[in-house]
Amino acid sequence: MKNSRNPINNEPPSPRIAVQNMQSYSAPLEGRRNLLRLDFNENTLGPSPKVIEVIKKFSSEEIAIYPEYSDLLDLITKTINISRSKSILNTNQIGLFNGVDAAINAIFHSYGDSRDKLLTTIPTFGYYSPCAAMRGMEVMAIPYKTGSFEFPFNLISNYLKEHTPKLLIICNPNNPTGTMLDPSKIIELAKISPKTLVIIDEVYEAFLGQSVIPIINFNDTKNIIILRSLSKTAGLAGLRIGFAIGNSQVIDHIKSVTGPYDINSFAVAAAYASLSDASHTKRYVEEVIKAREWIKNKLIYHDIRYHIDAGNYFLIWPKKETKLVENLLKKSGILVRNMSGKYLIDKSLRVSIGTLEQMKFFWEVFEKIETKNQSKT
Numbered sequence: 001m002k003n004s005r006n007p008i009n010n011e012p013p014s015p016r017i018a019v020q021n022m023q024s025y026s027a028p029l030e031g032r033r034n035l036l037r038l039d040f041n042e043n044t045l046g047p048s049p050k051v052i053e054v055i056k057k058f059s060s061e062e063i064a065i066y067p068e069y070s071d072l073l074d075l076i077t078k079t080i081n082i083s084r085s086k087s088i089l090n091t092n093q094i095g096l097f098n099g100v101d102a103a104i105n106a107i108f109h110s111y112g113d114s115r116d117k118l119l120t121t122i123p124t125f126g127y128y129s130p131c132a133a134m135r136g137m138e139v140m141a142i143p144y145k146t147g148s149f150e151f152p153f154n155l156i157s158n159y160l161k162e163h164t165p166k167l168l169i170i171c172n173p174n175n176p177t178g179t180m181l182d183p184s185k186i187i188e189l190a191k192i193s194p195k196t197l198v199i200i201d202e203v204y205e206a207f208l209g210q211s212v213i214p215i216i217n218f219n220d221t222k223n224i225i226i227l228r229s230l231s232k233t234a235g236l237a238g239l240r241i242g243f244a245i246g247n248s249q250v251i252d253h254i255k256s257v258t259g260p261y262d263i264n265s266f267a268v269a270a271a272y273a274s275l276s277d278a279s280h281t282k283r284y285v286e287e288v289i290k291a292r293e294w295i296k297n298k299l300i301y302h303d304i305r306y307h308i309d310a311g312n313y314f315l316i317w318p319k320k321e322t323k324l325v326e327n328l329l330k331k332s333g334i335l336v337r338n339m340s341g342k343y344l345i346d347k348s349l350r351v352s353i354g355t356l357e358q359m360k361f362f363w364e365v366f367e368k369i370e371t372k373n374q375s376k377t
Helices: 017-021 049-056 059-066 069-079 100-111 130-134 153-163 185-191 248-255 265-275 278-299 323-333 358-371
Strands: 094-097 117-122 138-143 167-172 197-201 224-231 243-248 303-306 311-315 351-354
Touching: 049 243, 049 265, 059 303, 069 094, 069 265, 094 100, 094 248, 100 130, 100 167, 100 197, 100 248, 100 278, 117 130, 117 311, 130 138, 138 153, 153 323, 185 197, 185 224, 185 278, 224 248, 224 323, 265 278, 278 311, 278 358, 323 351, 323 358
Parallel strands: 117 138, 117 167, 167 197, 197 224
Antiparallel strands: 094 243, 224 243, 303 311, 311 351
């Protein structure tokens, strides 16, 4: 007798509806070695020699045992407290994460819920919206001002007063526009809506020179959390180390959704060595700022449309087709990020700023591309 039952369905279970409907954040993962990496705002020279030294000395026991974090937390706390004029931070006000991306994800995981609202700006770092979407949150993205890319302070503050979103996230300085918002204005926004968790992504703070950290008291303003990384300045992007600073209760909630050993021992040791050699990072940042002024002057002199502000990157609108220029730069060994199709910055390239020598090489290649085969007038 034949089996009259329906055939077995071998399809796996479906993910949550929010995950099915979301658009994931994607970035190039391969083929970036041995090129001048001006596409993802990384440190273009590499970490302190002390980092390399400590990793080379790793013993088999250090690899075999679970990582420990207390010494690194102590050093981070001490480093941050040097800049503070308000109350001294404690280690329980700092959370360590497997890169700032993991910290962002953990914040959304612990605070974002279905139908909650995320308030942010546009254009900005592309990972915020997928983190909101996978929790079923509604996203309100307010544009920077056309042309000047000025922060839309009045629109943001009015939205906070009228809607009390669960989360407000500000990249400061903003990626990709470089827009900077004065730290006192950030605290003003947080006080408008105490029930909104205000996340300040300060991964590019060193190239700005301004931060909320020196002026905030986390016991008075409990709804601000600040994100920092050692990827952009210290050259540790490949090891993934980031941290969040805020009120201890908020930090506890965020840490509660992460694993106990999310950060590996190599990253811990590298971060400790890097923070112990602050002069190396300082020299690199100073070199980038000097190169930023140099390339800005070149763009002005040659009448190239551009936007440079506070980050280690700038936007440039080539006179030739954007994709063509991107491809020709890559053929010469230079990677840049194509911003075509993105709101307010369509047909631009985002170019990371490295050392002065690297920017001179970029300009030499870019200028040849822009002027080659141009008809004489």
